[in-house]
Amino acid sequence: MSRVLVTGGTGYIGSHTVVELQNAGFDVVIVDNLSNSNIDVLDGIERITGKRPPFEQTDCNDKEAMESVFVRYPDICAVIHFAASKAVGESVEQPLKYYRNNIGSLLTLLELMKAHKVENIVFSSSCTVYGQPDILPVTEEAPIKPALSPYGNTKQINEEIIRDAAYADKTLHAILRRYFNPIGAHPTAYIGELPNGVPQNLLPFITQTAAGIRKELKVFGNDYNTPDGSCIRDYINVVDLAKAHVVAVKRMLDRKADTQVEVFNLGTGRGLSVLELLNTFMKVTGVNVPYQITGRREGDIEKVWANPDKANNVLGWKAVETVEDTLASAWKWQQHLMEK
Numbered sequence: 436m437s438r439v440l441v442t443g444g445t446g447y448i449g450s451h452t453v454v455e456l457q458n459a460g461f462d463v464v465i466v467d468n469l470s471n472s473n474i475d476v477l478d479g480i481e482r483i484t485g486k487r488p489p490f491e492q493t494d495c496n497d498k499e500a501m502e503s504v505f506v507r508y509p510d511i512c513a514v515i516h517f518a519a520s521k522a523v524g525e526s527v528e529q530p531l532k533y534y535r536n537n538i539g540s541l542l543t544l545l546e547l548m549k550a551h552k553v554e555n556i557v558f559s560s561s562c563t564v565y566g567q568p569d570i571l572p573v574t575e576e577a578p579i580k581p582a583l584s585p586y587g588n589t590k591q592i593n594e595e596i597i598r599d600a601a602y603a604d605k606t607l608h609a610i611l612r613r614y615f616n617p618i619g620a621h622p623t624a625y626i627g628e629l630p631n632g633v634p635q636n637l638l639p640f641i642t643q644t645a646a647g648i649r650k651e652l653k654v655f656g657n658d659y660n661t662p663d664g665s666c667i668r669d670y671i672n673v674v675d676l677a678k679a680h681v682v683a684v685k686r687m688l689d690r691k692a693d694t695q696v697e698v699f700n701l702g703t704g705r706g707l708s709v710l711e712l713l714n715t716f717m718k719v720t721g722v723n724v725p726y727q728i729t730g731r732r733e734g735d736i737e738k739v740w741a742n743p744d745k746a747n748n749v750l751g752w753k754a755v756e757t758v759e760d761t762l763a764s765a766w767k768w769q770q771h772l773m774e775k
């Protein structure tokens with residue numbers, strides 16, 4: 436069977452993807468420098484799949500160490516590149532760290548892929564490239580808007596690097612995934628999201644507040660042009676998202692695409708407001724989450740949700756998990772973390 440190199444494979448989305456790849460019969464090798472994840476994640480993956488994935492504690496920017504990974508795993512047929520720094524606020528304060536890490540990693544990978552004749556890459560991009568779209572739900576044809584942060588800019592630049600590299604090298608094939616807002620955890624609660632410090636994202640903040648770790652949730656604004664005044668996002672279950680990566684790898688290995696670089700939105704097509712998500716969480720779990728409405732957060736997009744038709748029709752993939760089950764999985768994961 437073919438092996439998939441998963442960079443960032445001990446991270447949130449990466450770990451769920453490794454589970455789905457192994458369940459689908461793929462061999463993997465994880466490369467992660469553990470800058471934002473924990474080695475224990477391997478135990479969780481092993482508990483779920485019965486198989487401990489090979490792991491290399493390596494920085495994607497370290498070309499020599501990465502070269503050695505390609506040499507020691509000559510059966511790598513595709514790369515899924517999750518490894519990146521992803522904190523939007525930190526990227527504003529430390530832009531060079533973000534450009535170095537997120538762009539350097541991709542350049543190193545693409546150079547080594549060429550040298551080792553690995554022709555397929557799946558890249559983790561983001562709906563952040565659309566900014567505030569003019570038309571909703573947003574399709575892949577929507578214009579790319581100027582990035583609102585260095586983090587967002589690294590995603591745009593990485594997409595361009597991949598397009599340029601594929602133009603120059605007709606053997607290179609890529610699938611760019613524009614994720615909307617991944618939430619939830621594996622239903623076993625053996626793996627999930629591990630936020631570093633105070634969570635910046637909504638759902639980890641909700642679960643930590645529900646658990647009593649945070650005093651109250653701040654809802655950033657209720658004066659937006661939306662039905663209840665709070666911002667709207669497309670929250671997608673992380674396992675649904677992970678499964679979309681297995682489909683992408685198979686598609687590339689089967690050479691099903693008629694272009695070298697394909698772009699897919701990965702979302703549900705359903706927009707939910709902050710208050711809707713919060714109220715659904717409280718209803719599903721029966722746990723009260725104290726909150727107060729505060730001012731808007733700088734740089735927030737008012738509303739964005741995906742048109743997932745292309746992924747649904749071309750890939751035959753669809754997000755199927757309900758938001759209720761997804762929120763329950765996030766709460767189960769939070770409880771599991773507290774038992775540790």
Ligand code: NAD
Nearest residue numbers: 443446447448467468469470471472494495518519559561
């Ligand atoms: P994560 O931080 O949980 O996982 C990223 C992993 O990459 C971490 O385990 C980290 O240790 C590792 N890493 C970072 N830099 C590295 C390097 N130089 N070498 C090796 N390992 C490195 O993040 P995630 O939420 O799983 O996100 C995965 C990818 O998806 C990222 O590229 C992110 O930008 C993108 N994305 C995430 C979201 C989201 O909301 N979670 C949304 C859109 C796009």
Ligand code: WQD
Nearest residue numbers: 523561563635636637638640653654655666668709732735
């Ligand atoms: C969701 C909604 C907040 C926290 C970010 C990145 C984006 C992408 C996903 C990677 C917003 C509101 C949040 C809180 C709140 N990542 N909120 N109180 O902003 O859609 O996107 O993560 O590519 O690039 O920018 O996600 O989870 O931070 O916020 O009211 O304590 O929840 O205002 O409306 P966002 P988020």
